[in-house]
């Protein structure tokens with residue numbers, strides 16, 4: 001079925017982290033094929049793009065449990081009052097932090113767990129009672145970092161492994177209902193991610209991960225295709241798929257050491273200073 005036809009089923013779309021990068025590209029791509037949908041964005045800053053006449057930006061720090069709970073109440077009311085149709089929830093907000101544990105700021109690591117893990121579980125749990133009677137899709141943006149331990153991005157990789165597995169398992173919990181799940185695993189993507197994670201230069205501009213990087217628009221296009229095909233897990237791009245496949249054939253300890261030697265080379269000043 002064409003994406004245009006498929007997306008007609010959604011009356012409300014809720015996305016976290018639409019103010020930049022992959023989230024912003026997903027909003028742009030959906031607006032092209034479903035301009036009338038109620039597009040709701042949750043992030044701390046306002047997205048620079050028009051959310052549509054029916055759209056609404058909820059300014060919220062999702063690492064704050066109380067703020068998340070209040071936003072979820074407002075969203076539930078919005079779902080209840082919306083025209084008939086399914087709900088698409090995209091759990092996308094997230095950040096990483098590069099360096100040698102525990103040299104980095106522990107508070108930032110804990111906020112990362114709150115945002116990348118707790119907020120995904122909490123928001124989905126709070127909205128599911130409103131989504132279940134209508135049906136819909138819960139998309140969670142994980143990462144290729146979810147497939148093996150990621151030294152120097154130690155906590156980040158673990159949060160992504162959590163949400164990848166959680167999304168797949170949730171899909172089974174919801175079997176027999178009208179709600180599907182999709183875990184999206186992008187490889188290196190050009191966005192604000194690397195700056196926020198403390199990289200001096202994004203890996204793709206250091207000559208690392210050559211040919212693996214994608215634009216956020218490309219990741220959004222893969223995501224929309226996967227939603228319309230009702231897939232439960234995707235790794236974006238054949239090169240990323242090949243790497244995650246071969247990585248998964250190796251003993252975990254070996255793949256951890258390979259991952260360490262690649263990530264160690266990313267030459268963060270902070271990391272060099274810690275040596």
Ligand SMILES: NC(=O)c1ccc[n+]([C@@H]2O[C@H](COP(=O)([O-])OP(=O)(O)OC[C@H]3O[C@@H](n4cnc5c(N)ncnc54)[C@H](OP(=O)(O)O)[C@@H]3O)[C@@H](O)[C@H]2O)c1
Pocket residue numbers: 016017018019020021022023042043044045046060061062063092093094095096115141142143144185186187188189190191192193194196216
């Ligand atoms: N870029 C990559 O290489 C890559 C690869 C694989 C997976 N991913 C994942 O893709 C997702 C999107 O990242 P991106 O690459 O698009 O990076 P990005 O451009 O930095 O976008 C991150 C988004 O998360 C939001 N966010 C951050 N902290 C937040 C908070 N406390 N509360 C609410 N929203 C918050 C940001 O909005 P505000 O700052 O306005 O709050 C922003 O919209 C993340 O989950 C990331 O882990 C990225």
